[in-house]
Each structure stands twice: as C-alpha cells, then as structure tokens.
Amino acid sequence: MSSRQKLGRLIRIILTELLLVAGICWFFDIFYQYHAPFFGMDAVFNDRDNQMPGSIRTFDYDSALVGSSVAENFDTSGFDEAFGCNTLKIIKSSGTSDDLLYYVNMAEENHTLKNVFWCFDLFSVENGNGVQLFNEGAPRYLHTKTVLDDVPYLFNKEILMEKIPTWIISSAEGINTGGNAYNWADGKEFGTEILLSHYSRMYVDENEITMIPEEEYRSLIDDNITEVAQMIESHPETQFYIMLPPYSLFWWDSSWVNGQFEMHMYTMERIFKTLLPIDNVKIFCFQNEREIVLDTDNYMDMIHYSPEINRYMLDSLAQGDYEVTEDNLEETLGQMREIMSEIEKTEMPKYYATQE
Numbered sequence: 001m002s003s004r005q006k007l008g009r010l011i012r013i014i015l016t017e018l019l020l021v022a023g024i025c026w027f028f029d030i031f032y033q034y035h036a037p038f039f040g041m042d043a044v045f046n047d048r049d050n051q052m053p054g055s056i057r058t059f060d061y062d063s064a065l066v067g068s069s070v071a072e073n074f075d076t077s078g079f080d081e082a083f084g085c086n087t088l089k090i091i092k093s094s095g096t097s098d099d100l101l102y103y104v105n106m107a108e109e110n111h112t113l114k115n116v117f118w119c120f121d122l123f124s125v126e127n128g129n130g131v132q133l134f135n136e137g138a139p140r141y142l143h144t145k146t147v148l149d150d151v152p153y154l155f156n157k158e159i160l161m162e163k164i165p166t167w168i169i170s171s172a173e174g175i176n177t178g179g180n181a182y183n184w185a186d187g188k189e190f191g192t193e194i195l196l197s198h199y200s201r202m203y204v205d206e207n208e209i210t211m212i213p214e215e216e217y218r219s220l221i222d223d224n225i226t227e228v229a230q231m232i233e234s235h236p237e238t239q240f241y242i243m244l245p246p247y248s249l250f251w252w253d254s255s256w257v258n259g260q261f262e263m264h265m266y267t268m269e270r271i272f273k274t275l276l277p278i279d280n281v282k283i284f285c286f287q288n289e290r291e292i293v294l295d296t297d298n299y300m301d302m303i304h305y306s307p308e309i310n311r312y313m314l315d316s317l318a319q320g321d322y323e324v325t326e327d328n329l330e331e332t333l334g335q336m337r338e339i340m341s342e343i344e345k346t347e348m349p350k351y352y353a354t355q356e
Contacts, residue, residue, distance in 0.1 A: 022154040030167045031142060031153065032058050037171070044170040045181030047163075048072075048091045049133075053143045056106050061088035064107050066100050067119030069093040069184070070245045073307040074119075074314060077179035082318035085114050089181040092133070097124045097224045101231055102131045113238045117317070120242045122267045122287075125224040126217060183307070190306045191297045198301040199250045201352045204257045206344070211262040221267050225274045232278055239280050241317060244268065246286040246293050246309065249343045251302040256344060265336060272329040283324040284317055288335040294347055 029035055030044070032054035037043050043059070045051055063085040065076050076087040090107065092099045100118070107113060134140060141149040153159065170176060176183060232240050255261045268287070275281045292298055292312070298305045316322050324332050 018155065021160060024164070025154045025156065025159060028164050028167060029054075030159065030163055033142065033150065033153065034058065034147075036060070042171045042174065042177040043181075044167050044176050045089065046167075046170060046176040048093070048182050049136075049138050050142060052090065052092070052103060053106065055088060056090060056103060057110050057145070059088055061086045061111060062113060063087040063115035063117070064090050064104065064113060065117045065119070066090045066104060067243075067245075068095050068121050068124065070121065070303060070305065071119035071310075072182040073185045074310045075179040075183075075307075076181070078311065078314045079115075079117055080179070082314065083115055087115075087117070087179075089179075091182055095124060096128045096130075096132050097228055098129060098131045099133055100124065101227060102133065104231065108235055108238070113235070115239050115241065117241045118243065119245050120271065121245065122247075122264050125221050125228075125271075126263060126267055129220055129224055185307045188300050190300045195248065195250060195296050195299045195301060196351065199254070201250075201253065201257070201348070203352070209257060209259060211259045214262070214266060217263050218266065221263075221270055225267075225270050229274050229278060232275070232281060236280055240275075240278075240282070242271070242275060242281060242283045243313060243317065244271070244283070244285045244287050245303075245313070246289055246305065247303045248296065248299045248301075248305075249294050249347050250296075250299075252293070252340060252343055253348050254302065256340060261340060265333065268336065269329075269333060272324055272332070276324065276326055276329065284313075284322045285324050285332055286313055286316070286322055288332055288339055289322065290339060290342075293339060294343070 026034060031050050036059055063079065065071060065074055065079060065087050072091055076089050079085065079087045090103045092103065104116060141152060255264055272283060276283060286292065292309060298309055
C-alpha cells in the first residue's frame, strides 16, 4: 500500500469516527437541539441552562411554567390535570424578568400557548435590566437554530462519555423526567435548623434602619414590569397566571434590616396595578400567606421551600384561592405590612436577641 493510499485510509477512518460521534450526539440529543427523544424514551431535564433553548424549540407543548429555582419543584403534570394542557417547565435560576421574557418570547415564536403559569419573583424585576443569560456564560450556539455552529456540541468528549450515559440511566430510572423536570428536592433538608444555618442576623436598632429611596429603584422596576405587560398584551390568546411565591420570614427580615422592604412593597404594588387591568392576566399572591411564610419548617434557606408548598400553590391556583383583584389589592398590600410588623415584633425575637 502506497503512502498516499495509507493517508487516504487514515482520513476515511477519521471522518468515519467523526461522523459516528456526531451521529451518536445527534441521536441522543440530550440538549434537545434537533428533536425530542426517540423510541419512547423519557426526556430527562437535569441541565436547565443547556437544555432550555432546545426544549423550548423542539418539544410539543401548549402551556409553560415559567420561573426561577423556586418553581423547579412544581410537578407540571398537576397543571396538565387541573387545566387540561401540556406544560413545559421553563426555568432560569435567579433569572431577571428580561431573562424569562426572552424564553417566553422564544416559546411564543414556536408555539401558540394556551397558558403561561409564571412564578414571578420580586427580585426578578428589581435586579438588572436586559438579558443576563450570556453574561453568565450560557453557550450561544444552543440558542440558534442553525447546525453550523454546533461543533462544540456534536464533538464533545464530556457529552459523549459522561452526559449521554447519565442521561440514558436517568431516562430509564425516571429521574428528572416528565413533570419533575429539574426537580432538586431529593435529599434536601427543610426545617428551622437548616434555615438558620443560611441566615445570620446581628441586632439592629430599628431607629438605625433607613429604607432605600424610591428614586433609586422606581424607574428600573417600572420599566421591567412594563415590558412584561407589553408582552402579555401582545398575546391575548394566552392566559397568564402570575404567582407571587412565598419567601420565608427570614427573607423578609433581611429586606427590613437592609432597607429594602419599601422597594419590595413598591414592586408588588406595581405588579398588581400594571398587570391586573390586562384581560388575560390573573394574579395570585402567596407572600401574605402567614401559615407558610412564618413556618420555618417549610424552608431550606430564605426563599427555597419544600415541594409540598409548590403543590399547595398549584392546588390554590386551580381552585382560584389567593387571587388578587382590583377590589382586594389594597387589602393584600396591607396584609404584607401587617406580616412585616409581626415578623419584626413577634417572630424574629424567637430566633435572635432584640437588644444588645
């Protein structure tokens, strides 16, 4: 065999191996860039930032559950049963409202959505403006429809040797599949002891607390909520269910001693008054649910609650409980101030000294 023949054979072997690697990655497609799983295999959702754009484009669904990590422990099959729909979970951990708008707009481009169940965090409209996804290192090629920039995906040793085998095992064993996409609760501890380990509170004289001036946050919050309102109004065929999830009393105490309480109240008020007049919006507030917020056994840190709370929120949504309306929004805001007063005067002294 001549040197040229040997070289040609080597090139063919290399090309064959490259095609085989790319073919395996395409077939399993664990980031769902090209298709949903074949042959009845269950889709595994355990890598939200990498799997999110592909699943939004290629999966079959008519509704979306949108939110941060506090929404990950919802079982979307409960929404499907209660509302007669097929729901995809769309998550960005600590996502800004613009991050989540980016994903919702992507979903609306590819599907006619019947419902959007939006677990709407206060901090999502209080922090930053503009899409932050790519600032955090999210690979841009996963967000494009072309295959021409997918070399890092199709020829990736970690995906081939580690992620695909893990995906196969998870699919077979039903881990992070179906309605339990991205669920992180397994093995986590919830309760007062673990919650206290996430919060250290020094004594603060209430006379020394200064609230952040409204002019420092008003414009940002107004702009972000207006963007959400404009998107909702542009999709009158979609029913939006806005849920304000319940944070623990420690989160609210932290907001008080750091001068952020009035900012959060302003955010809630603007959410209510901007979105409620829109015909295809319903708002449900769980921040003023005392039995959840004041019970430290519900939490593993200041904002992350147990899956039982997710289920309670879902059931309440289906039954129409905790809905905020034009008639009761002022009462809802007043209840938040009452709870904040109770937290500072009654609840926090149970855990921390109130004087030096």
